[in-house]
Amino acid sequence: MAEQPPSSRLSLAQAVVSANSRSKAVSIGIEKPPTAAQQVSVSEGQPKVRVLGRMLPVLKRSGYSWKGATSDAGASSTASQPSASKPAPAESTWKASQKLLSKGSTFIAHATPLSSPSARPELFKALMAQKPELETATHNAWAVRTSFGNSPLVQDASFDDGESGCGNFLLQIMREANITNTMIVLTRWYGGVMLGPDRWRLMREATNEALSAQRRITTFSREPVWALDVTDTSPVTSTIGMAIHRPEGARNYLLQSFHTPEPDDGGASAGKKTTAMMKAEKEENLGRLLGALRLLFASWAKVLSADDLDKRAWSWYVSVRPEVDSGPSGWGAKGPLQLDKILDLRRR
Incomplete structure (x- = not known):
């Protein structure tokens, strides 16, 4: 992570060490696996970086600029160039909301950018291939909005898949946010109980979260980040709004270790x-x-x-x-x- 400032590197390192320690403690029986209540819920669309094979949820350090040494930047740029030159597979572009549950029904939304209406079938197929459990859902409604260059014209299309009014509702949400060149899929597993007006609230919440995740920056080649602490469930009082791994603890630990x-040869002290x-x-x-x-x-x-x-x-x-x-x-x-x-x- 040569492109990250030292404080961010320490934050990421602390996140890796903490995650590995928890896994090890559970595997050898020192600790019990954490319950859902003991972990902070992180959206599937939260940006992540890979460190030592672990995907760590991160938060961009807003207002912080960093310029590393020229040699580090050159090495990092050269090392990352092969990865950057490869086009990302279609399924990797989908961003998801968290699952929302109500009276047995489960809602989840996925969003992805698309360049033309003709790309919709392949994108939908890629999503189903990536997450085959979606095909077991009661409904997979979708909506797309596309524009062309500087033209003010926008092409809309939608499909309810049995979820009455859902397609037009998804288009309405995208129009309100002035979002184009995007596809949204709203999935529902019906729980057997009619939800009434609350159905619209749940669909809007899931859709907005997926769209936000899709528009969020998800690669940090030069942007400083903090590693999120998903085990800290205490109230957050900082302006960041989410618990992070602070670099001070990792630094002090390293200095003392x-x-x-x-x-051991028995020589004089x-x-x-x-x-x-x-x-x-x-x-x-x-x-x-x-x-x-x-x-x-x-x-x-x-x-x-x-x-x-x-x-x-x-x-x-x-x-x-x-x-x-x-x-x-x-x-x-x-x-x-x-x-x-x-x-x-x-x-x-």
């Missing part, structure tokens, strides 16, 4: 170290570790795409991490970290 191991000496020693060790990692990633940055580099990062981590006991006995344990193992992974 890498001390120099005591010699060099004397008791002062607090200032131990602090300086840990900072120096952390600098060496980060330097080794920078050399490793720089050696591969011009060869691998950003996605391939991320895929390899996890296997690299597994091969160099300290060896500790498996199971609960090794939880929180520390061990020696060999920097030469990291350097040996560099491209020759």
